Amino acid sequence: MKLFGMLDSPYVRRVAISLELYGIKFEHVPFSVFSHFEEFTKVNPVVKAPTLTLDNGQLLMDSTLIIGFFETLAPAEHKLLPKETKTLAEDLSILGLALAASEKAVQFVYEHKLRPDEKQHQPWVERVTGQLLAACEGWNLALKERNNLSGAIDQVSITTAVVWSFIQHMIPQVLAERQFSAIEQVTQRMESLPEFQKYSWR
Incomplete structure (x- = not known):
């Protein structure tokens, strides 16, 4: 494989x-x-x-x-996702926000790194930035309400850490003036694990 x-x-x-x-x-x-x-x-x-x-x-x-x-x-x-329907739906909702943030971050990176400055469309950049911020705010709030910031290793915590580390490495300036404490707490915990260290890209 x-x-x-x-x-x-x-x-x-x-x-x-x-x-x-x-x-x-x-x-x-x-x-x-x-x-x-x-x-x-x-x-x-x-x-x-x-x-x-x-x-x-x-x-x-x-x-x-x-x-x-x-x-x-x-x-x-x-297993990295819960079996119980209500809890699964809650986790999938958080994953949707995290992956939306990832998608918008990737679009932002592509727009700035692959497209010449004179070809960048500012209204599109502003739209993507707004979507990214909205996703991060919803994601952070959902993690706080989930109340599992120091809990088990699961798909929500894996995806949270991976996506947040990517955002912080690639476009830290976009979110520099905002605090996302729940996302950051999960990320710090997960990035210290051997599985994350083994597949680190830094």
Whole structure:
């Protein structure tokens, strides 16, 4: 089994850490969608990271779909999402906010790092920034209400730490004047774990 993609992608990193916690053995292949484009096309013509090739040759992509597949296979002691419907819905709601923040952060990065200054569309930048801030505010509040800031290792805490670390590394200036204490607390706790250290990209 091989996981293709760079660990500076929050989506690749959340899959790598999740697989580690599920107890799944895999090889990480650090292909970039930019600098390894041609090589990546031979694995997945769509060139989407993360891409996971199963031992039977089946190809999976999209971090949430990959994680969902292994969540269904995981024994009870390795599951990262709750079984109870109400609690599951609450966790999925938080994950939606965290992943929305990730999506908007990636869009912000692409707009500023890949597009020349004269080609950047300021109304679009302002819109994406507003969406990012709204997602982070909702995400932070939901974590406070969840009251599990120092609790178990689960998919909410994994995704929270991975996405927040990405945002802080790539675009810290966007959120510099705001405090997101619950997100930061979860991130500090998770980033100290050996699974996070093993798949660190810094």
